[in-house]
Amino acid sequence: MDRLILPVAREMSVGDVKSVIAAFIANNQIHFASGMPDLMLKFFNLTLGRFTECSTEWWGLREAVQSFDKAGGYYSYPHLQEAIISEPPF
Numbered sequence: 804m805d806r807l808i809l810p811v812a813r814e815m816s817v818g819d820v821k822s823v824i825a826a827f828i829a830n831n832q833i834h835f836a837s838g839m840p841d842l843m844l845k846f847f848n849l850t851l852g853r854f855t856e857c858s859t860e861w862w863g864l865r866e867a868v869q870s871f872d873k874a875g876g877y878y879s880y881p882h883l884q885e886a887i888i889s890e891p892p893f
Contacts, residue, residue: 804842812849817856824860828867840880847886854890861887
C-alpha cells in the first residue's frame, strides 16, 4: 500500500479509488495487515478530492470496518471512520 498505492493516490481516477476500496473490503488479509489503519487514513486523505464520487463506497467501507474489531479497536479503523463521518455523505 505505502509503496504501490499511496504514491499515485492523488492521480487515481474515481474508478481506481473505488477498486482499492472494493479490494480492501473483500480481502481480510488487506484489512488486517500491519499498519493498514494508518495507511487507509492516508489514502482517504490523498483521495479526498474524489470523495463525492466515491462516498457510497467510503460509507460502505465504514460499515464493513465496524465488524472487524470491537468499537474503537485498532482494526475497527476508528480514525478512518471519523474522517468519513466528517465529510458530507453525498
